[in-house]
Amino acid sequence: MPTTALRITVIGSGVIGLSCAHELAAAGHQVTVAYDQELTECVSSVAAAIWFPYHSENSPAADQLLRDSLARFEQLSQRPETGIDLRRGLNVDHRPGADRSWTNIVQGTEEAAPHELPAGAHAGVWATLPIITMSTYLGWLHRQVQDLGVKFVKGTVTGLAQMKDSADVVVLAAGLRGGELLGDDEGVYPIRGQVVRLANTKNLTQWLCDDEHPEGVSYVIPRRDDIIVGGTDTANDWNREVEPQTSVDILKRATALVPELDxxxxxxHKVGLRPARETIRLEHVGGQPVPVIAAYGHGGAGVTLSWGTAQRVVELVEGLEGSG
Structure with a gap:
């Protein structure tokens, strides 16, 4: 338990915000979540979601977040009500020397045999990873947070100054709005992702990711009742509307890779804007009207890094207590 139960407002109710609220409340703090989007509207609801460091920072610090998150997801997969399943699948490489640093974190990876690879692939790795059915998982996480006594307040935060009387600390998990609210960070940008959701009536379980497909990033993520097929990864594209031809192209690529989708x-059809940044911003930010912990810029790996981020946020809050 903390020395003092702080009043902490988490701005943002996506997977990062809810995970931070969970860990802070579990640590004994009085937590409020300020949000302006329902769970079904946030970018987290569009996520495939598979534990995988896609479009995120590559660093020792990020690797620790990955390890911590993977351990928690593996633990939670033992509880069916969370919507998390451990499933085997194939990650495809198209060139020698592709970044496989993630395999140092995952146990039991195996090199794919040549006959197991899609046409045009150079190599591939088999791995068993957490697959998160987000509609189930976000609902479960929201209930867990409520059970810990976290309060929710709906409304758009226009400036951090409005928090100074009601919060001892603010955790900024506002995704694309993180830099805007701090006023000192112009490095946040969207990576547009469009996906198609299919009915999983054939009970497929094996996932496939081909991020370097010559015709565009391609992935097939079977969940419990549906299959997320993607996708796009267009940087600095703010378009939230579904593009019909893009959906046709996505399905064409995916069906060539996994004929069972036919x-x-x-x-x-869904579109989400991943909140990207050259590096994840996960730190105490001084010079604000209220002490702030920034927790944004996770790119396409918000779910993947969520629990590790939340644990780090608790440590940063404890650091504030120690220096106060």
Whole structure:
């Protein structure tokens, strides 16, 4: 338990914000989540979601976040109500020397045999990773946070000064708005992701990721009742509207990789803007009207890094207590 139970406001109710709220409340703090988007509207709801460091920082600090998050997801996968399943799949490489640093964190990876690779692939790695059915998982996480006594306040935060009387600390998990609210960070930008959601009536379980596909990033992530098929990764694209031709192209690439997708019912087309930054901003930020812990810039790996980020936020808050 902390020396003092601080009043902490978390700005943002996506997967980073909810995970931070969970860990802070579990550590004994009085936590409020300020949000302006429902769970079904946030970019987290569009996530595939598979534990994988996609479009995120490559550094020892990020590796620790990955390890911590993977350990928690593996632990939570033992509870069916979380929506998390450990599933085997293939990550495809198209060139020698592709970044495989993630395999140092995952146990039991195996080199794919040549006959197991899609046409045009150079190599591949088999791995068993957490697959998160986000509709189930976000609902479960929201309930867990509520059970810990976290309060939710809906409304748009226009400036951190409005928090100074109600919070001892603010955790900024506002995704694309993080830099805007701090006023000192112009390095946050969107990476547009468009996906197609299919009915998983064939009970597929094996995932496939081909981030370097010559015709565009391609992935097939079977979840419990649906399959997320992607995708796009267009930087600095703010378009939130579904582009029909893009959906056609996505399905064409994916069906060539996984022929079993042919004929499956299309349930939905979705677009999300991943909040990217050259490096994750996870630190105490001084010079603000209220002490601030920044927790944004996770790119396409918000879910993947969520629990590790939340644990680090608790440590940063404890550091503030120690220096106060």
């Amino acid at each position: 004929g499956l019912q299309i349930l939905e």
